[in-house]
Amino acid sequence: MAERDGDQVEMALIVADRFGLSPACLEPLITLCSADWHHAHEGVVSALGTLRSPASVRALQHLADWVPDYLDYDDSRAMGVKAVWALRRTPGPEAEEALWGLLASGSGDVREAAAKGLRSRGVSESEGT
Template sequence: MKPEDQRVILDLVTYPGSAPRGTPEEVLRHFGADDGRALGLELLRGAVAERDGDQVEMALIVADRFGLSPACLEPLITLCSADWHHAHEGVVSALGTLRSPAAVPALQCLADWVPDYLDYDDSRAMGVKAVWALRRTPGPEADEALRGLLASGSGIVREAAAKGLRSRGVSESEGM
């Protein structure tokens, strides 16, 4: 991805007290696209193929702004276990938006995994976000994943998983 491509995408980002510098229409025009969801998918797939961490972040901005298509699920799941980028929290958020049972194993892993670049984070923000995504995901697979996280090495994740089960009206021991 060229620096100009990144600039156009970053112009969509808002900061407290300021309006975005760019518009979605400018992004579509810059990339010669007429469908922002399709553009987000194309950028995600390109980021995975090129193993480009910066492009992952740009793709997530585009996908967040235009919406995620269900086809984004596959590259997002691939990105969950990739150690060559630093956008795992954004990936978790995107998977939480999609609410797909197919993402449950990846979300469960992300709830317990601490990438080296997040080793400083004692609040386990990524793990808690993954639990929240599991809470929003329908189906018994998500219930089982939350139960599995009750044995997490992190007390914060264990507590979030227990709250998640309660919010879903599911017993912590059911099915065990």
């Protein structure tokens, strides 16, 4: 991260996927969520989804809403949907609140994923109205 080297970020995520993540990786991953100098945001989402930490909720919500320039072509919003699925697996009321927020404000695919995420947590969409 200090060198702002996107290739190194991608390689580190590959190694982490192969050998596992420790909780010590959480803060650097959260920092990478808002960094615009790399193209590995989907890998960051996957890593945060693996860690399932309530501390990552704001970062995941940001990635569910944000479309980096390099993903502007992706009308299906794959990164946003992946971020919603990571939120779905994250315990705690903060994650549920984030899903409600995405249900209200997200794009079509993200909104649909948020609705499914809430249902998977045993929450009815009518409970939020």
